[in-house]
Every structure is written in structure tokens, then in C-alpha cells.
Amino acid sequence: MDNGMTLTTEQLAPPGFDFNEEIYLELNRTFSSLSKRCSSYGPEFRACLDTAFQALRGGKLVRPRMLLGTHRTMTTETATGAANHEVALQIAVATELLHFAFLVHDDVIDGDLYRRGKLNFIGQILKQRDPDNFSDRGPDPEHLHWASSNGILIGNLFLAATHQVFARVDLPHPARLRLLDLLDHTMNDSLVGEFLDVGLSSRAITPDINTALEMSRLKTATYTFELPLRAAAILAGLSEEDEQKVGVIGAHLGTAYQLQDDYLSTFGEAAEHGKDAFSDLREGKETTIIGFARATRHWKDIEVNFNNAELTTTQGEQIRDLLIQCGAEEYSRDTIRHHLDACRLSIADLRTNLNHEVIDLLFAQVDQLDNRRS
Amino acid sequence: MDNGMTLTTEQLAPPGFDFNEEIYLELNRTFSSLSKRCSSYGPEFRACLDTAFQALRGGKLVRPRMLLGTHRTMTTETATGAANHEVALQIAVATELLHFAFLVHDDVIDGDLYRRGKLNFIGQILKQRDPDNFSDRGPDPEHLHWASSNGILIGNLFLAATHQVFARVDLPHPARLRLLDLLDHTMNDSLVGEFLDVGLSSRAITPDINTALEMSRLKTATYTFELPLRAAAILAGLSEEDEQKVGVIGAHLGTAYQLQDDYLSTFGEAAEHGKDAFSDLREGKETTIIGFARATRHWKDIEVNFNNAELTTTQGEQIRDLLIQCGAEEYSRDTIRHHLDACRLSIADLRTNLNHEVIDLLFAQVDQLDNRRS
Known part of the structure; x- marks a missing residue:
């Protein structure tokens, strides 16, 4: 169950475009805005959110790049389309938020702690819970329950964030x-x-x-x-x-x-x-x-x-x-x-x-x- | 962790109003629309959706009633407000969808199979999985995993549905x-x-x-x-x-x-x-x-x-x-x-x-x- 995580940028990003920098800028803007709205919630939740941001930053941005490359190509001749580049960037980043939400819930359901050889979000939370005794084999069930619950809730937060982006875009x-x-x-x-x-x-x-x-x-x-x-x-x-x-x-x-x-x-x-x-x-x-x-x-x-x-x-x-x-x-x-x-x-x-x-x-x-x- | 399920209609519904009938009609309309969009998905998922609808129908509608009662009272003098009654009804029903999504995810996290003495959504799915050997004490772990995963996914579906209602309302x-x-x-x-x-x-x-x-x-x-x-x-x-x-x-x-x-x-x-x-x-x-x-x-x-x-x-x-x-x-x-x-x-x-x-x-x-x- 890997949700296509084995995609590489070479295979799927439309050739001839490099949108990485603006995608990262927009992603950071999204993080800042979410962090700000969550700033009153106490240190534990903010730490959880930071862990999620770190995990999300590791993505290969296949979906946003495909969206932006296709959109750019489709709009070389139309004025409407070009005017929508900002909106395309927002929706592109939202597809990455959605991807992350699906990955985390998928990992909760499968009980996975790793993705492509590195600790995933749940694995990171588990390790933070008890760094001195961290073990990925037979972890403390209560700690694992905490980490999985974090996964469900953070997934929900990103599902909601995705919907908010779609619902708010500045279009007719x-x-x-x-x-x-x-x-x-x-x-x-x-x-x-x-x-x-x-x-x-x-x-x-x-x-x-x-x-x-x-x-x-x-x-x-x-x-x-x-x-x-x-x-x-x-x-x-x-x-x-x-x-x-x-x-x-x-x-x-x-x-x-x-x-x-x-x-x-x-x-x-x-x-x-x-x-x-x-x-x-x-x-x-x-x-x-x-x-x-x-x-x-x-x-x-x-x-x-x-x-x-x-x-x-x-x-x-x-x-x-x-x-x-x-x-x-x-x-x-x-x-x-x-x-x-x-x-x-x-x-x-x-x-x-x-x-x-x-x-x-x-x-x-x-x-x-x-x-x-x- | 009961999310206020012990609220009774007497305690919280604004006195003097009875919106139940129109809330149920709108809830049914929402179900029909969701069922229609999911009609191509095969019998297993449709059965899961029907179980969710049944569970959702059992709610006491405290939040929708509070919303509609307050809205009606606030708008006795304004034309704008009265014109928004249809929208209020949609948002009211969306609060019930949200409530259900939270309850189901809460039950997943707590490992609960009952709510107020009756099998909850997860308990129902578990029972359907193997009706002849159903046991709520020490159920088959694989069956329980299936039922909890259903809970995560159905919760997500209703979170999404809530956002869709808010995003689509016919307002400026x-x-x-x-x-x-x-x-x-x-x-x-x-x-x-x-x-x-x-x-x-x-x-x-x-x-x-x-x-x-x-x-x-x-x-x-x-x-x-x-x-x-x-x-x-x-x-x-x-x-x-x-x-x-x-x-x-x-x-x-x-x-x-x-x-x-x-x-x-x-x-x-x-x-x-x-x-x-x-x-x-x-x-x-x-x-x-x-x-x-x-x-x-x-x-x-x-x-x-x-x-x-x-x-x-x-x-x-x-x-x-x-x-x-x-x-x-x-x-x-x-x-x-x-x-x-x-x-x-x-x-x-x-x-x-x-x-x-x-x-x-x-x-x-x-x-x-x-x-x-x-």
C-alpha cells in the first residue's frame, strides 16, 4: 500500500519546468498560516504540528508539479488561464496536503512506522514519546496508541486544510x-x-x-x-x-x-x-x-x-x-x-x-x- | 470521552420550535446525494455507507436544532436572515455530519464498540463481518482492525461532506x-x-x-x-x-x-x-x-x-x-x-x-x- 510513493520526479514531472521554488514558498506560507491559527494550543500540539511539517517537506511534489506544468502548458495561449497561476499554485500545494493526509492515515491503518526506509510521522511521534527507550519492534502499546491517534488527528487537520484551500480560491x-x-x-x-x-x-x-x-x-x-x-x-x-x-x-x-x-x-x-x-x-x-x-x-x-x-x-x-x-x-x-x-x-x-x-x-x-x- | 452525547433535546433545543421534520428531510437529501455519488463502488462500500446512515439517524439533532432555533429568533426582524433559512438548514445538517465524524473517530481512538448501550458504527461493522461468531469481548483482531479502518474512512467521508456543504452554500x-x-x-x-x-x-x-x-x-x-x-x-x-x-x-x-x-x-x-x-x-x-x-x-x-x-x-x-x-x-x-x-x-x-x-x-x-x- 504505497500510494505511488515510488514515483520519481524524472518519471512524472512534465519536462521543461521547474516549479520547486514557488511550491516550497507556497507550502511554507500554508504552514505559517496553519501554525498561526494553532499558536494558542500549547507546546505539545505545536510540536506535533512541526513534526508533520517536517514530514510533509520531504515529499517529491509530483502532484503539484504535474498540475502546474500541465496548467502552464494549457495556458500558453489563454489570458484567463495565465491569470489563474496563483490559484493553480494554491491548488497544487493542496494536492500535496491531501497526499500527506492519505499517507498518514494509510500508515495508521497498516501500522507502519517507516516510509522508504525513514521513520514516518507516526514513527517520529513514537520516538519523541520516549526517546531513550525507542524501539520500532514491539513498541509500548500505549505509546503506539498515542502515536497512531496523532496520525488520525493530523491526517484530519490536513484533510480539512485541503478543503479550505479549494473552498476559498479566488475564482467565480x-x-x-x-x-x-x-x-x-x-x-x-x-x-x-x-x-x-x-x-x-x-x-x-x-x-x-x-x-x-x-x-x-x-x-x-x-x-x-x-x-x-x-x-x-x-x-x-x-x-x-x-x-x-x-x-x-x-x-x-x-x-x-x-x-x-x-x-x-x-x-x-x-x-x-x-x-x-x-x-x-x-x-x-x-x-x-x-x-x-x-x-x-x-x-x-x-x-x-x-x-x-x-x-x-x-x-x-x-x-x-x-x-x-x-x-x-x-x-x-x-x-x-x-x-x-x-x-x-x-x-x-x-x-x-x-x-x-x-x-x-x-x-x-x-x-x-x-x-x-x- | 462522550462528546456531549448526554445532551437531551429538552435541555438544549430552543423552546418553542420544532425543526425535526425539516432536519430529517434535509438529512435524507444529503444521504441520497452521497449514495448517488457512491453508487458505482460495489456492494461492500454501499453496505458500509448504509450502516453509517443508520447510525447517524439515531442522533438527537441538538446542534442543528440549536442553530435553527437561534437563527429563526435572530431573524424575526430581518429580511436577509429569513431568506437564509434554506442555507441555515444545510449548515445545520452539516453540524450533525461533523458530530458523527467526530464520534466515529473518537470511538476508533478509544476502541469503543458501544455508545449509550447500543452497538456503535464500529460495533455494527464488526458484527456484520462475522455475525455467527460476533463477540464484543476479545473480538478477532483482524475483524476489529477492519471495523476500525471502516471507522477512520467513514469519518473522513463525513468530514469531507461537512466541508463541501460549507464551501457550496449559496451566499455572497x-x-x-x-x-x-x-x-x-x-x-x-x-x-x-x-x-x-x-x-x-x-x-x-x-x-x-x-x-x-x-x-x-x-x-x-x-x-x-x-x-x-x-x-x-x-x-x-x-x-x-x-x-x-x-x-x-x-x-x-x-x-x-x-x-x-x-x-x-x-x-x-x-x-x-x-x-x-x-x-x-x-x-x-x-x-x-x-x-x-x-x-x-x-x-x-x-x-x-x-x-x-x-x-x-x-x-x-x-x-x-x-x-x-x-x-x-x-x-x-x-x-x-x-x-x-x-x-x-x-x-x-x-x-x-x-x-x-x-x-x-x-x-x-x-x-x-x-x-x-x-
Whole structure:
């Protein structure tokens, strides 16, 4: 359950733009404003807020960069769009706040203390609670409860902050309502994606390939790809119809991205993707690869060691071979290709409505994914 | 940690109004709209949503009724205010959505499966997960994790829904911004109140009387009293200055209410307040009563059995006697009186700015609290 955190800036930020400095400035402005509103609350909460700010600052800003790059490209020819750059920057930063809220709640639900090898927000709070006796293995349950509760509350604070940004933007009310519709859609998809993820892991929901596919789209694709692209479209003054079409591109792009993530974790070289080899198999992650395999006669051999926390390298390699034999590896490649092709078709379909820079930019993003090896 | 759920309609709904029917209609409209937007998500999530709707329908609508009653009274003379009745109804229902979101997250954090003797949302989900083997004592940890995760996600959905209502109301943007400021203030206070509550219970925050008092105000008073009263003031077209004054009244009223709740649980007749006798002492709740006692020489005798899950009636009565001897009981009564007096002064101060019906209504609310015995 990694919410696309393995995205790298090279892979997804539109080429030719560097918005980092202004994104950081706007992020700092948001922090200052939130800190100020929380200044009366006593030292404990302010320390918690500072820990959250530190954690948030470590993000790679993939979503804000995608939003701003797309918006800039879409508005090279329109005056309306250019005038909306300040608003685009605010919404861009809000997508990062939303991402952080989702990550923290995800970590609460999964009981994770680390993200990409470093203590996450919850891990930091846990360590601060008792620095002398900090242990990430079997921490004091009361301390862990405190840290997780901090995670729920700080996540809520950032969900609220995201909504405040969308609700307050200086636009005519109909445009603001379109942004709020998009945020509503994004929240619903993402929450239900997480709901399916937890349900599949805990067997509250029967695992099958369609549910696994739906989960990937809802949990990651919508807020990571569809949200920034559609927000850019709204702010650039595109029609609702074109906004929807751009959204479809985002959904395909994001689904392809998430499926690739699963593919590379299972079949890629661990040295390249940077995760533990076989961690998805060890954790019993219900990917579409597993969803496919479940319906084949090889499943009875695979399930013996699937979701086995003690999985050895040899057993992992055996499962990998079985996943190739049963056709799941080929199916996964085909599905990724299908989504990338669908993307290209949707982009081509928009050629008459968008300027050629946007078309080039979107194609470049598909090509980046197509060539992704880690 | 009961978020004021012991409020009864008699105690707090402004007398002379019955808004229940229109509140239920608007609540149903909100449910339908949310259901429709979630209709594509598969049966498991829709079942979860229906469970949430059922739980939400059981509320006593104290906050919406207070908001609508106050708004109606404030607008008997103004055309603007009357025109805003539809908006007031939407915001009123949003306060109920917010209340539900807070209750569910509170129950997740406390690990509670019941509220007022009935299975709460989490308890319902847990029971649905495995109806044949349902046990509320030592439930299957994986099932409990599923139910709690549902709680986090459904809480988030209702937090988002609350913000959407505030962000979309059909008002001039400056009035909408005032409502959004109020929501921001409410969210921050309530989250920090819960943060302090968990911190005090788990000893992550040093218990003292000021923190306990702050916790009561932030966690309950703001969203239960200040929010409905200030929202009514904004919608009735009151100036920002008068809105702030009405907010101060709400904060005093809410703090008095919460302190009374703590007082009655500890010193009242269990038969009247309907809670287990001594449950606050058994659970180690850091009330202002305990905060006061901590600073006295009787504390060493009290703490022996404070926060003892096996507390007997005799031990409970001993603690109660010690709390009287050390002056905590008297202190508690004085503090409640102080807040009610402060309320009356603040109301009197507004006499020239508000019509006499509003003044009467606010005084009536103070009198109701003053005469409260359960």
C-alpha cells in the first residue's frame, strides 16, 4: 500500500519546468498560516504540528508539479488561464496536503512506522514519546496508541486544510464549484480505494481480479493523476467535456502506473526498484497479478507461500516462476499496455481541442511510463 | 470521552420550535446525494455507507436544532436572515455530519464498540463481518482492525461532506468565507481537544487542571455550542463583532455543560445520569475535578484506586468522599457557576445589539443548564 510513493520526479514531472521554488514558498506560507491559527494550543500540539511539517517537506511534489506544468502548458495561449497561476499554485500545494493526509492515515491503518526506509510521522511521534527507550519492534502499546491517534488527528487537520484551500480560491463561484466537485470525486474514490485495499488484505472482501484493478484505480490513480490533470484543465478554462476527457487520460495513466508498480515489485530487479524483493508476496498484497493467478490451476501451489511473512528467496522465486507459468505475468504486461494504448487514443482524440504543447506533454508522460524499468 | 452525547433535546433545543421534520428531510437529501455519488463502488462500500446512515439517524439533532432555533429568533426582524433559512438548514445538517465524524473517530481512538448501550458504527461493522461468531469481548483482531479502518474512512467521508456543504452554500462569497473561518476554527479546536484528551489519558501530556479545562472547552464546547450559535449569527447577518460575542457565550455555555457532565458523573445519582456509577474514575478520565485533586495532599489516597478498571462501589464512594474533602467538589461547582455567570454577563452585554427574543432564548438556555440535575 504505497500510494505511488515510488514515483520519481524524472518519471512524472512534465519536462521543461521547474516549479520547486514557488511550491516550497507556497507550502511554507500554508504552514505559517496553519501554525498561526494553532499558536494558542500549547507546546505539545505545536510540536506535533512541526513534526508533520517536517514530514510533509520531504515529499517529491509530483502532484503539484504535474498540475502546474500541465496548467502552464494549457495556458500558453489563454489570458484567463495565465491569470489563474496563483490559484493553480494554491491548488497544487493542496494536492500535496491531501497526499500527506492519505499517507498518514494509510500508515495508521497498516501500522507502519517507516516510509522508504525513514521513520514516518507516526514513527517520529513514537520516538519523541520516549526517546531513550525507542524501539520500532514491539513498541509500548500505549505509546503506539498515542502515536497512531496523532496520525488520525493530523491526517484530519490536513484533510480539512485541503478543503479550505479549494473552498476559498479566488475564482467565480461556478469554477470553484467545479473544483469542489473534483475534490469530492477524488475523496470518494481514494477513500473507497483504501477501503477495498484493507478489505482485500483482511479478507473482508473476496479477492478477485476486477476488485484488485478497481482498487488500484481508486486508491492511487484518481488523486495522483486525474486530480492534478483535471484541476489544471478547470483552471485553464477548458470546457467540462474536455476536463472529463483529460480525467480519463489521468485515470488510464494512473492505473498503468500502479499496475507497473506491482509488476516491477514482483518481476523487476530488486536492485532497481529499491524495495525488498518479494515484499508484496510476503505481505499478501492483492495485486491484479495475484487476482489473475487465483483463477488458474496453479493457485493451489502459489497460495502455499503467499502471504507468508517468512518467505525465503527460493520460495519467492518459485512463486515468481508459477506466476509466469500461469499467465499472470503476461496478463499484467498486457493490461499495462492496454491502459497506455487507451491513454494514447484519448490524447489523440483531444488533439483538436488542446494546443500541441499539451498534447506533446501528455504523450511524453505516457512514453516515460512506457519506458519505466524501476 | 462522550462528546456531549448526554445532551437531551429538552435541555438544549430552543423552546418553542420544532425543526425535526425539516432536519430529517434535509438529512435524507444529503444521504441520497452521497449514495448517488457512491453508487458505482460495489456492494461492500454501499453496505458500509448504509450502516453509517443508520447510525447517524439515531442522533438527537441538538446542534442543528440549536442553530435553527437561534437563527429563526435572530431573524424575526430581518429580511436577509429569513431568506437564509434554506442555507441555515444545510449548515445545520452539516453540524450533525461533523458530530458523527467526530464520534466515529473518537470511538476508533478509544476502541469503543458501544455508545449509550447500543452497538456503535464500529460495533455494527464488526458484527456484520462475522455475525455467527460476533463477540464484543476479545473480538478477532483482524475483524476489529477492519471495523476500525471502516471507522477512520467513514469519518473522513463525513468530514469531507461537512466541508463541501460549507464551501457550496449559496451566499455572497464574504459570508461564505466567514462560515469557512468558523469551520476552520471549529476543526482546529476539536482536533486539539481530542489530542489533549488522548494525551492526558495516555500520560503523554502531564495532567493538570488548566489542561483539563482547556480540553473540555476545545473538544466539546466549540463544536457543540459555539459553532451553531456563531453560524446562526453569520446567517442572520450579524456583524463580525457580534458574532464573536455570541461565540464567547457559546464557549462559556459549552464549558459549563461539559464540566456539569463531569460533575454529575462523579457526584450525581447514577440512576439519573444513566451512566455507570464511577465510570469516569474507573477509566481514569482527567476531568478538572481530578486536575484539582492532583494538586492537594489527598491525591496520594485518591490515586491508589483512580484509573482502576476493577474499582468497587465501596472504593468509588471512598474516592468521592476524598474528592469532597480535598475541595474538588466545591471547586467544580464554583467553576460551573463562574461560566454560567460569565454567560449571563455576556448575554446582558449584547442586549442593545440583539432583539429581546434572542436574549430571552439565550438566558433560557443558561437557566436550563443551571437547573440541570442529570
